[in-house]
Amino acid sequence: MMRDALSTGGDQNGYGPVAGIRELREAAAGYWERRGLPTDPDLVVAGPGSKPLLYALLLAIGGDVAIAAPSWVSYAAQSHLSGGQPLFVPTAPAQGGVPEPDALAQAVTEARAAGRDIRAVITTCPDNPTGTVASRGTVRRLTEVAQELDLVIISDEIYRDLVHDPTTVVHSPAEFAPERTVITTGLSKNLALGGWRIGVARLPDSDTGRHIHAALLGIASEIWSSPSGPVQRAAAYAFQEPAEIVDLVARSRRLHGLVARAVAERFRAAGVPVIAPQAAFYLYPDFGVWREWLGEAHGVTTGPELTRMLLDRYGMGVLPAVEFGESTHALRVRVATSLLYGESEAQRYSALAAEDPTALPWIRAHLDRISEVLDEVRQEQPAVAVPAMAS
Amino acid sequence: MMRDALSTGGDQNGYGPVAGIRELREAAAGYWERRGLPTDPDLVVAGPGSKPLLYALLLAIGGDVAIAAPSWVSYAAQSHLSGGQPLFVPTAPAQGGVPEPDALAQAVTEARAAGRDIRAVITTCPDNPTGTVASRGTVRRLTEVAQELDLVIISDEIYRDLVHDPTTVVHSPAEFAPERTVITTGLSKNLALGGWRIGVARLPDSDTGRHIHAALLGIASEIWSSPSGPVQRAAAYAFQEPAEIVDLVARSRRLHGLVARAVAERFRAAGVPVIAPQAAFYLYPDFGVWREWLGEAHGVTTGPELTRMLLDRYGMGVLPAVEFGESTHALRVRVATSLLYGESEAQRYSALAAEDPTALPWIRAHLDRISEVLDEVRQEQPAVAVPAMAS
Known part of the structure; x- marks a missing residue:
């Protein structure tokens, strides 16, 4: 059905509206309304992915942006590309994607006192790289700080529908500060359609929102004209959430949850703490507990040295915390579970359909290999007590 | 067939390479090779339209860019968005899209002496807004100046296949300065598929080219990830130029030529000079000969006043020269013939198929309306001799 819609859409030859066709903007508005966020289709802007929308929002808002450490690599890269300099603010444990509100208030106040022009903050719920979902209290307190400091909130909710437990509620800053929150999302993560390149932004129904909306359209017009x-x-078809789409998202969510939990167990069993993943397909285990041993036995003292060793010696591909805006000495790494689902489309389809995907031979083999690698890395580790897990 | 390819492409769900799939890059390389420009598919970068590619090229090259006056509105807008300031250089008559080479040399030398960092020049062959094709001599002299001043040339060739007379040769700066010329093109103009959003860039096979290629991929990765x-x-199918595509482009070219010439005749018959259009679907008539009369009878002294009057009083939608980087006092206007082909898809199809499209009732009516409007505007003009046409 998605492909039928794509094919029917082949007659969309001419340049359409910069903001996207009405059919899509109305479908996106309906998507948000079903999540408790009433939306005016005239304040929805579609773009060729949520990534270009985020970039154009940074240009439209101007000044500099505060972002979480750790956070998705492209926020900082886009901030630099737009001529700015990101202000990194740490997050609290298990509150990934949302700069710790009091630390944000302090960092922005200090940066402004030093003459910097901080105008916005990006939040990511659920979060990449930690796979966690910030609590209602954290999100609410963040919005209070944003109101006190007059910051626009850019809420990247691309993983919203991928919470593993359907009863986990994702709280958007737009619930508490609707006048200043821009939400972005897309099809790439929920439907694993990253290659199709489509995203939507929901602008606030306020003077601020209309101002950003106008600037965003001007920039979109000059950079990409309109989405395909x-x-x-x-x-438009997908955002109407017909049964086939709802079913596909539910299966994906379930698969991500089962595999992420299984991976977390393997790390914990090996003695590497990891915050329990709640959404999407990422984990962020912390090798800091092995710091001394990694230095002595492997000559590893930084995150990049750790990930290079894991890749070169064991073929395990993970990213160091420094890539997400943390210190180069941090020994946290981001693990993406989606690589475990299979090489072929048939394998990935089986994984989506399986009652217990972790029992499928290729996924089981990946899990066992994680345990093996971790055991080898700590093989000659002195027999000391393994510290308690962080969560 | 194009739609079949689009539908089959529906399985391209995952993120592909930033530069685009190999199949597309090889097809684009073949397209350029058939035009005398040997191309390495590894130096081709696809993007969601040639517009985003142009923007990313400005960021990748850095510094400021020289552009023609008049030239397509988005060059200047993109230069500003990228944090720069375009250096406008006039063109010689009938040499649209290519800054007059000696004027370019002087302007860049002066700008550099004043401390500005001019690194590139954009050329447009065939040209929007003038519909002209710069001669071999002009293009060649431009490339010599670029070599003397070490400027990268960004050659926008989106209208390349739309020369009205198939024997008109379009000379790319890449013929004369292959080491420093980046070419961009797309499907939007040749196939009237603007809404599909796909473009390709051909990077030079040189150190300069490889440097820009790497920077371009980095920027593309952060702004749009990959094209749809x-x-x-x-x-990829279209760039292989199968018979159906070649036939469609030939029909479009013929239609644009017949209608553009008919529109030019109407302007000339009314006494408004216009350089003979050679390509695409634009004309750039010059109302300067009526300046005195326009002031006296209509209170019109600037380009924007002229186009506002034409729209408000006569319903004729054209753009003033100031939009293309010329003086606000210039009374040249850009006319786009593509609006004349019909309101419905059926009408536009008939226009493509017709032996003499200018005889189709809706196109004939548009042409007659142009004559009517021009006659009304000059209705009470004093009986003076109409000056000779510029071309």
Whole structure:
């Protein structure tokens, strides 16, 4: 059905509206309304992915942006590309994606006192790289700080529908500060359609929102004109959430949850603490407990040295915390579980359909290999007590 | 067939390479090779339209860019968005899109002496807004100046296949300065598929080219990740130039030529000079000969006043020269003939198929309306001799 919509959309040859076709903007508005966020289709802007929308939002808002450490690599890269300099603010444990509100208030106040022009803050719920979902209290306190400091909130909710436990509620800053929160999302993560390149932004229904909306359209017009017409048609279909789409998202969510929990167990069993993943397909285990041993036995003292060793010696591909804006000495690494689902489309389909995907031979083999690698890394580790897990 | 390719491309779900799928890059390389420009597919970068590619090239090259006056509105807008300031250089008559080479040399030398960092020049062959094709001599002299001043040339060739007379040769700066010329093109103009959003850039096979290529990929990765997968498949098909595509482009070219010439005749018959259009679907008539009369009878002294009057009083939608980087006092206007082909898809199809499209009732009516409007505007003009046409 998605492909039918794409094919039917083949007659979308001419340049459409910069903001995207009405059909798509209305479907996106409906998507948000079903999540408790009433939305005016005239304040929805579609783009060729949520990434270009985020970039254009940074240009439209101007000044500098505060972002979480750790956070998705492209926020900082886009901030630099737009001529700015990101202000990194740490997050509290298990509150990934949301700069710790009091630390944010302090960092912004100090940066402004030093003459910097901080105008916005990016939040990511659920979060990449930690796979966690910030609590209602954290999100609410963040919005209070944003109101006190007059910051626009850019809420990246691309993983919203991928909470593992369907009863986990994702709280958007737009619930508490609707006048200043821009939400972005897309099809890439929920439907694993990253290659189709479509995203939508929901602008606030306020003077601030209308101001950003106008600037965003001007920039979008000069950078990309409009999203691909045929893809817009397909996206309009998906955002209406017909049964086949709802079912696919539910299966994906379940698969991500089962595999992420299994991976977390392997790390914990090996003695590497990891915050329990709640959404999406990422984990962020912390090798800091092995710091001394990693230095002595492997000559590893930094995150990049650790991930290079894991890749070169064991073929395990993970990213160091420094890539996400943390210190180069941090020994946290981001593990993406989606690589475990299989090499072929048939394997990935089986994984989506399986009652217990962790029992499928190729996924089981990946899990066992994680345990093996971790055991080898700590093989000659002195027999000391393994510290308690962080969560 | 294009739609079949689009539909088949629906399985391109995952993120593909930032530069685009190999199939598309090889097809684009073949397209350029058939035009005398040997191309390495590894130096081709696809993006979601040639517009985002142009923007990312400005960021990748850095510094400021020289552009023609008049030239397409988005060059200047993108230069500003990228944090720069365009250096406008006039063109010689009938040499649209290419800054007059000696004027370019002087302007860049002066700007550099004043401390500005000019690194590139954009050329447009065939040109928007003038519909002209710069001669071999002009293009060649431009490349010599670029070599003397060490400027990268960004050659926008989106209208390349739309020369009205198939024997008109389009000379790319890449013929004369292959080491420093980046070419961009797309499907939007040749195939009237603007809404699909796909473009390709051909980077020079040189140290300069490889340097820009690496920077371009880094920026593309952070702004848009990759072009839409399904659209890439369809574009790969189109760039292979199968018979149906060649036939469609030939029909479009013929239609644009017949209608553009008919529009030019109407302007000339009314006494408004216009350089003979040679390509694409634009004309750039010059109302300067009526300046005195326009002031006296209509209170019009600037380009924007002229176009506002034409729209408000006569419903004729054209753009003033100031939009293309010329003086606000210039009374040249850009006319786009593509609006004349019909309101419905059926009408536009008939226009493509017709032996004499200018005889179709809706096109004939548009042409007659142009004559009517021009006659009304000059209705009470004093009986003076109409000056000779510029071309």
